[in-house]
Amino acid sequence: MAKEKKLVEAITSMEEDFAQWYTDVVKKAELIDYSSVKGCMILKPAGYAIWENIQHELDRRFKETGVENVYMPLFIPESLLNKEKDHVEGFAPEVAWVTHGGLNPLQERLCVRPTSETLFCDFYKNIIQSYRDLPKVYNQWCSVVRWEKETRPFLRSREFLWQEGHTAHATEEEAEARTVQMLNLYADFCEEVLAMPVVRGQKTEKEKFAGAEATYTIEALMHDGKALQSGTSHNFGDGFAKAFGIQYTDKDNKLQYVHQTSWGMTTRLIGAVIMVHGDDSGLVLPPRIAPTQVMVIPIQQHKEGVLEKAEELKTRLAASGIRVKSDNSEKSPGFKFSEQEMRGIPIRIEIGPKDIQAGQCVLVRRDTREKTVVALEDLEAKTTELLETIQSEMFARAKAHRDAHIYDAHNYTEFTEIVNTKPGFIRGMWCGDQACEDKIKEDFAATSRCMPFNDQEQIATTCVCCGKPAHKLVYWGKAY
Numbered sequence: 520m521a522k523e524k525k526l527v528e529a530i531t532s533m534e535e536d537f538a539q540w541y542t543d544v545v546k547k548a549e550l551i552d553y554s555s556v557k558g559c560m561i562l563k564p565a566g567y568a569i570w571e572n573i574q575h576e577l578d579r580r581f582k583e584t585g586v587e588n589v590y591m592p593l594f595i596p597e598s599l600l601n602k603e604k605d606h607v608e609g610f611a612p613e614v615a616w617v618t619h620g621g622l623n624p625l626q627e628r629l630c631v632r633p634t635s636e637t638l639f640c641d642f643y644k645n646i647i648q649s650y651r652d653l654p655k656v657y658n659q660w661c662s663v664v665r666w667e668k669e670t671r672p673f674l675r676s677r678e679f680l681w682q683e684g685h686t687a688h689a690t691e692e693e694a695e696a697r698t699v700q701m702l703n704l705y706a707d708f709c710e711e712v713l714a715m716p717v718v719r720g721q722k723t724e725k726e727k728f729a730g731a732e733a734t735y736t737i738e739a740l741m742h743d744g745k746a747l748q749s750g751t752s753h754n755f756g757d758g759f760a761k762a763f764g765i766q767y768t769d770k771d772n773k774l775q776y777v778h779q780t781s782w783g784m785t786t787r788l789i790g791a792v793i794m795v796h797g798d799d800s801g802l803v804l805p806p807r808i809a810p811t812q813v814m815v816i817p818i819q820q821h822k823e824g825v826l827e828k829a830e831e832l833k834t835r836l837a838a839s840g841i842r843v844k845s846d847n848s849e850k851s852p853g854f855k856f857s858e859q860e861m862r863g864i865p866i867r868i869e870i871g872p873k874d875i876q877a878g879q880c881v882l883v884r885r886d887t888r889e890k891t892v893v894a895l896e897d898l899e900a901k902t903t904e905l906l907e908t909i910q911s912e913m914f915a916r917a918k919a920h921r922d923a924h925i926y927d928a929h930n931y932t933e934f935t936e937i938v939n940t941k942p943g944f945i946r947g948m949w950c951g952d953q954a955c956e957d958k959i960k961e962d963f964a965a966t967s968r969c970m971p972f973n974d975q976e977q978i979a980t981t982c983v984c985c986g987k988p989a990h991k992l993v994y995w996g997k998a999y
């Protein structure tokens with residue numbers, strides 16, 4: 520019993536200490552482990568399986584829009600990284616360098632990719648000559664390295680997994696359309712698959728990506744009221760093309776620069792899922808992303824026929840396309856329940872001698888703990904239906920929570936009061952001057968998250984910070 524109690528007791532409650540709760544969940548749900556390389560984490564099977572599902576679904580959606588996958592080298596020569604000024608300045612403080620090959624110093628040091636714009640540009644310069652070579656819509660799945668000072672599992676680590684899409688187009692319009700298309704793809708993925716509502720919008724000049732003309736972002740609100748940037752899509756215009764000399768001959772035989780985009784999503788998304796949906800019993804996974812959707816747990820499994828029945832249910836569910844496991848181990852049912860809850864498995868099915876006799880089983884939802892008795896003949900239909908219900912109700916709950924934590928500030932007094940007392944997004948007008956963003960960051964450690972696309976309501980006529988005339992609505996917030 521001592522060991523069984525430990526599993527649940529070891530979690531700090533969210534209300535008490537959200538950061539500690541998060542750390543407890545990632546460890547206890549066995550998503551990650553720390554490694555002997557400081558700031559780098561080990562993705563354990565339960566964590567990596569979530570990433571595989573994210574990857575699989577995103578990749579399928581990418582390919583529907585014509586994306587092709589490639590793989591670029593891990594290293595970037597220093598001279599290549601230095602070609603685009605803003606870009607190198609943005610990344611220089613976090614770059615890891617390789618200086619030796621075996622025992623010999625390298626003539627030119629190589630950086631371990633923090634992102635691969637420069638490699639793609641170098642590649643595109645060589646393979647794009649004519650308008651017939653366009654567009655190029657490539658993506659790579661890989662890891663990148665950024666030497667962060669402070670790290671947290673999934674949210675910030677020195678090496679992380681991601682995808683980076685890099686495209687080249689003949690025209691400005693086409694590049695802009697692709698930038699928006701990918702942002703919308705990301706937003707739909709978050710909402711439909713991760714059950715996580717997002718605000719779609721544009722980053723300010725201060726917050727945009729190094730070297731981009733425009734950065735679009737999706738911002739999600741975590742349970743503690745902090746924002747998490749969950750995916751970005753950048754329009755590079757022809758800035759990189761000019762720095763790298765990527766030109767093509769158009770239909771009139773004139774030389775033109777290409778227009779480029781890039782877009783990325785990372786293992787941060789797993790951190791987002793934990794912080795949007797989790798509770799004091801651990802992880803709560805939306806069914807569409809859960810590596811295991813159903814756990815069958817036999818009750819009084821030593822009684823005749825119970826284990827066989829549990830296996831039969833598992834086989835039937837698997838045959839109908841549900842990701843299902845059964846727990847036939849020697850642990851007590853109570854321990855198995857708390858393990859299933861900790862790991863966020865959306866449904867557990869309890870089946871014991873009395874259920875078998877009555878021709879039924881019990882379905883228990885992880886998100887609400889609601890129990891439903893289901894006739895065995897309806898097993899597949901009811902389970903499938905319940906998974907869909909859980910998915911849509913998880914989204915609705917997350918959206919209600921998010922919407923209840925969006926506040927309007929009309930002046931600095933209101934802003935100050937909200938930012939100090941109410942965690943969440945603050946909607947406030949902005950004059951467009953970076954000095955106001957700097958002041959808000961300095962005063963409250965809050966940043967402009969985005970200028971929303973779908974929500975351009977003019978809640979005031981003056982800047983929430985300086986009081987000068989303002990036309991841009993900004994979502995502000997403290998962020999991960």
Ligand SMILES: [Zn+2]
Pocket residue numbers: 949950951952955982983984985986987
């Ligand atoms: Zn202002």
